[in-house]
Amino acid sequence: xxxxxxxxxxxxxxxxxxxxxxxxxxxxxxxxxxxxxxxxxxxxxxxxxxxxxxxxxxxxxxxxxxxxxxxxxxxxxxxxxxxxxxxxxxxxxxxxxxxxxxxxxxxxxxxxxxxxxxxxxxxxxxxxxxxxxxxxxxxxxxxxxxxxxxxxxxxxxxxxxxxxxxxxxxxxxxxxxxxxxxxxxxxxxxxxxxxxxxxxxxxxxxxxxxxxxxxxxxxxxxxxxxxxxxxxxxxxxxxxxxxxxxxxxxxxxxxxxxxxxxxxxxxxxxxxxxxxxxxxxxxxxxxxxxxxxxxxxxxxxxxxxxxxx
Amino acid sequence: xxxxxxxxxxxxxxxxxxxxxxxxxxxxxxxxxxxxxxxxxxxxxxxxxxxxxxxxxxxxxxxxxxxxxxxxxxxxxxxxxx
Numbered sequence: 001x002x003x004x005x006x007x008x009x010x011x012x013x014x015x016x017x018x019x020x021x022x023x024x025x026x027x028x029x030x031x032x033x034x035x036x037x038x039x040x041x042x043x044x045x046x047x048x049x050x051x052x053x054x055x056x057x058x059x060x061x062x063x064x065x066x067x068x069x070x071x072x073x074x075x076x077x078x079x080x081x082x083x084x085x086x087x088x089x090x091x092x093x094x095x096x097x098x099x100x101x102x103x104x105x106x107x108x109x110x111x112x113x114x115x116x117x118x119x120x121x122x123x124x125x126x127x128x129x130x131x132x133x134x135x136x137x138x139x140x141x142x143x144x145x146x147x148x149x150x151x152x153x154x155x156x157x158x159x160x161x162x163x164x165x166x167x168x169x170x171x172x173x174x175x176x177x178x179x180x181x182x183x184x185x186x187x188x189x190x191x192x193x194x195x196x197x198x199x200x201x202x203x204x205x206x207x208x209x210x211x212x213x214x215x216x217x218x219x220x221x222x223x224x225x226x227x228x229x230x231x232x233x234x235x236x237x238x239x240x241x242x243x244x245x246x247x248x249x250x251x252x253x254x255x256x257x258x259x260x261x262x263x264x265x266x267x268x269x270x271x272x273x274x275x276x277x278x279x280x281x282x283x284x285x286x287x288x289x290x291x292x293x294x295x296x297x298x299x300x301x302x303x304x305x306x307x308x309x
Numbered sequence: 310x311x312x313x314x315x316x317x318x319x320x321x322x323x324x325x326x327x328x329x330x331x332x333x334x335x336x337x338x339x340x341x342x343x344x345x346x347x348x349x350x351x352x353x354x355x356x357x358x359x360x361x362x363x364x365x366x367x368x369x370x371x372x373x374x375x376x377x378x379x380x381x382x383x384x385x386x387x388x389x390x391x
Contacts, residue, residue, distance in 0.1 A: 198311045202342065217374070224371055227344045231312045272379075275353055280345045280379055287378055 011132040012123060013163065014154035016139040016147065020052055023136060026158070027099055028056035030134050034097035035060060042087045044069045044079070045101035045136065053099070073102050076111070076118035077286040080125045080269040088131050089271065095130040103150075105141040110249070110306075111291055112146070113178035119153040120171035124266055134158075149174055175265055182295050182302050185253055188246035195234045201243050202227045205254060208245040212252050213309045221288035222307055226254055228281035229303050233258035237301060247309065251290070255304040262296040310340060310347035318347055322354040331361055338367040338391070348375035355385040367391045 015030075017023045027043075031053070034041050042065040043053055050068060054061050065087065073079045079102055088096050100122075103115045122133060137150050139159075151157060155169045189208050193201040205226035209219055226243065233241030237260030244255040268282030282303075286292055289305035296302075310318045325333050335351070337343075343351075351372070355363040365372070366389040373388060380386075 195313060198313060199342070202311075217370075220370055220374060223342075224344070224374065227311065227342070231344060231346070234312055274380060275356055277349055277353065278346070280349065284345050284375065284378065 008128055008130050010123070010126040010129050011156070012126070012154055013134055013156035013158050014150045014166075015134055015136045016150075016157070016159040017136055018138075018140045023049060023138075024052045024056040026161075027053050027134070027136065030099065031057060031064065031097070032060070034132075037095070039095050039097045039132075040087070040091040041065070041097050042067065042083075043099045044072060044083050045099060046070050046104045049101060049136070069101055070104070073100075075286060075289055075291050076102050076115045077268065077289075077292045078283075079118055080122060080266075081271045081283055082287065084122065084131075084133065085125065085271050088126070088129065095132060097132045097134075099134045099136065101136045103137065103142065103146060105138060108249075110293070113180055114291060114293055116146075116149045116153065117175050117178045119150065120174040121265060121269065123153070123155070123171045125269060179295055179297070180293075182255070182293060182304055185244055185246040185248065185255060188244050191243045191245075192240070193230055193233075193243060194240040198227070198230055198234060201230045205243060205245060209252055209254070209307075212245070212247055214252055214307060218307060222252065222254065225285040225288055225305055226256070228284055229254075229256040229305075232256075232281055233260065236260050248306075251306040251308050253304060253306055255302060257300060257302045259300045261298065262294065262301050268292075310343045312344075312346070315346055315350075319350045322350050326354050326358055333358060333361060333363045334366060335363060336366045337369065337372070340369055340372075342369055343372040343375070345375055345379075348372055348379070352376060352380045352383060352386070355383065358385055361385070362387060364389060 015026055031041055044067040047068045050066055072083050087098060102118055107115055137147060139147055151166050152168050152174050153171050155166055157164055157166050191201055191204045202223055206223045209222045214222055230243060233256055237258030241256050241258035246253050268286050272279040285305055290308050291306040293304045362385045364387045
């Protein structure tokens with residue numbers, strides 16, 4: 001006999017679809033199950049798919065939270081704290097039901113490793129919680145490697161209307177595989193810092209970001225993000241580090257390297273309680289940036305964040 | 310306000326919180342920058358004021374941005390913008 005109550009089990013199926021009709025039919029059926037059980041419902045998928053679901057639900061769409069994932073989930077690193085935990089924590093009693101589609105055909109090769117790690121980390125973030133998250137995958141347009149990864153990051157797979165347990169489920173292997181070394185940025189400005197240089201590092205970053213085209217609140221956000229990462233290096237990463245700033249494919253890129261090692265895979269993705277001291281620095285970087293890539297290992301940690309220009 | 314000055318910032322805030330029972334005024338005209346730890350100290354101090362509230366005068370824009378991100382609509386803090 002199982003001692004685990006099904007009410008406290010995290011349910012995380014991948015839905016592989018090939019047509020709009022199949023997408024609408026499956027997602028609407030999933031949401032209607034939730035409506036029948038009085039579960040709070042949220043849908044975070046790319047804009048056009050949002051409309052398919054809204055149209056399919058008709059009058060039943062009232063009361064469902066709809067979010068455009070290309071906006072709220074542009075940086076996959078903020079989906080867990082801001083979108084998924086944000087909704088689940090706002091409804092602490094009973095099961096909540098969410099459709100989350102963080103990977104679409106337009107995701108770039110630079111974004112994808114962070115997307116795959118995000119999908120893997122959902123399993124750690126919601127272990128033992130009464131939450132159901134369905135993740136649709138466009139099998140007709142996504143790379144076969146993306147589909148293969150989804151089979152490893154989801155314990156349950158739905159394809160052609162049939163549901164089965166994944167026999168290759170291993171989210172930790174996906175986190176490890178996409179912990180990729182980050183090649184040096186080309187044509188860049190470099191600043192080495194220790195604790196005494198934190199204000200100078202921030203001013204350096206601000207001046208470089210402004211020179212490269214960032215302005216207004218986005219410039220202030222980049223300055224905050226650099227301040228948090230450089231402070232993390234001083235406090236947790238061996239006391240010093242190297243800040244590098246450049247551009248890549250229409251993005252401002254800021255990178256901080258230090259000698260530390262990130263051991264908590266959910267660092268920056270666990271929303272802190274309001275009165276908690278600490279635990280917000282990396283989360284702020286995830287909130288303000290369009291993408292965050294991390295490489296960590298015995299030789300040190302590199303965090304690189306991107307702002308579209 | 311950075312890691313270098315965090316302790317003196319926190320000490321100043323806790324002195325303020327201890328001295329006042331009604332409204333605490335925090336004047337920040339000369340402050341250039343506050344990081345997340347500094348904003349956290351301010352928010353946690355405000356939340357701990359016994360029955361009081363905090364008026365934050367002329368803070369740097371970063372402070373408002375961080376408060377809005379992690380403590381939206383905190384009832385104990387009133388902001389007078391620059």
